[in-house]
Amino acid sequence: MTERDFIAHALAPLATSVAARGLADDAAVWTPPLGRDLVFTHDVLAAGVHYLPGDPPSDIAWKLLAVNLSDLAAMGAMPCGVLMGLGLSAAEDNAWRADFTAGLGRALTHFGVALWGGDTVTGLAAAVLGLTAVGWIEPGKALARSGARPGDAIWVSGNIGDAGLGLAIAMGNASPDAALLKRFRRPDPRLALGRALVGVATAAMDVSDGLLIDADRMARASGVALAIDFAAVPVSAAAAARCVTLAQRVALTTAGDDYELLFTAPAGVDMAAISGGTKLTKIGSVLAGAGVHLLQNGVDIAPERLGWEHQD
């Protein structure tokens, strides 16, 4: 299939919004909502780096969209549309491309997001997939990493570490578990929670590289210390059953790909009232000082390596 056929027959049918102009022009044209700020993010997934070549193409499409929507969720934004840059190799054959676009279509529908445009390039050595997501937020209300203040409580959504176990399963390094594998391959961006945190959270970000390293980034951005109660960090029953030693449990806090929201809020806020049913756990307190501390019986057990950071 040529690039033109792929765009005309596989991508254009997904680009149903007026803004996309049927992918027939040089660019998309969109009328932004009145009285809103716009939020923009762009994340890249590379084969062999962010996903495994054997991952189902429909799941890769889901993840490409989901990791970008997670960035919008972290800012409190409502997603509107996306542009996609698909760099493909010979390994992404027609069957791969068909499954990818089918999965992309389902994911766009699931999240209510429009495909506005993008670019497709073939003949690469390995696939590199980029996506720009655009959302809106009330003016001046975007959440930031920099607003955590001493005395705030630290919260996290969902469970921590499942996706890291899912990666191990996908790599054949751990026994199968469909639910854990799904947490790695099909992360669920916390969009509703992000919207609910607008005007409530003092700081927010998504957990993409590991709870501890991301908490450390929030601490740096805010100029405070984040003291996390190790015993309070929420883990799933499946993760708890697999991780019984202290080292295994700590490893859950340095694993990436959770795409949960980490946020701070004044101590008195009733989170149950705004959670909308999303599991929220208070995991610690913001203190004066610097860095992240993982406390067990008053002792900081944070490991030297806080999470996933690519060295080059």
Added chain:
Amino acid sequence: MTERDFIAHALAPLATSVAARGLADDAAVWTPPLGRDLVFTHDVLAAGVHYLPGDPPSDIAWKLLAVNLSDLAAMGAMPCGVLMGLGLSAAEDNAWRADFTAGLGRALTHFGVALWGGDTVTGLAAAVLGLTAVGWIEPGKALARSGARPGDAIWVSGNIGDAGLGLAIAMGNASPDAALLKRFRRPDPRLALGRALVGVATAAMDVSDGLLIDADRMARASGVALAIDFAAVPVSAAAAARCVTLAQRVALTTAGDDYELLFTAPAGVDMAAISGGTKLTKIGSVLAGAGVHLLQNGVDIAPERLGWEHQD
């Protein structure tokens, strides 16, 4: 240099707008201009496909920005900001990255465009560079490929085919010429002309894959025929000196990377009055019918291959 150091020390200093938030949050936040539509485009440049590994990194940065701004120009839009997805390999060493970011900074300043954010990924087999550009346009005024009507005149800016010769020079297949090489490596998006064409042109697009193939696309989108007078196609003195046979002259009309604007307008419009000093040439007429025709003494001499189209 780690990804974090590269972002903090090389990219963040270029992200000076309020919208970029110092690249310290999960996403950029921007207040769009009141009463404007927004225009979005995303183009990918891959090493070895869209540029040569030996091209100067600062020129690659320029081209990455320029080809996207050319899409905005084709819609009549004014550029505002960009997000960048940098997929890098070991070949893009620290010296490459320093030259790339220096060139990017100069290009952003030259075009008056803000760097809002993006993503950097290292460890790839070969570089893949994506960029999303955002601009504004008066509501409902975006130019399209689909508006050409029988009786309209066909116009093109600048000269056609210089960049194709520049590519041959860059590949070592032709004798050096700095001006032609620059046309390949540092295309000049026709932003001022694009703005001037708003409300004037009936159809517009940029010439990226070759005059004939892009004219054919405009003909298809508009449901008309584009009859191009071969003798009228503007070529530079340098190109004319190199291309003396008919085949060589025709090849200029199928070469890519010109990034000139191809547009149609009612026959009576005084283009000199709105050109703002940009060289504009009337190269033919829109007719009822279909496809592109390259006419010499009334004979259609259009070759079978109209331009650059990647087969996979």
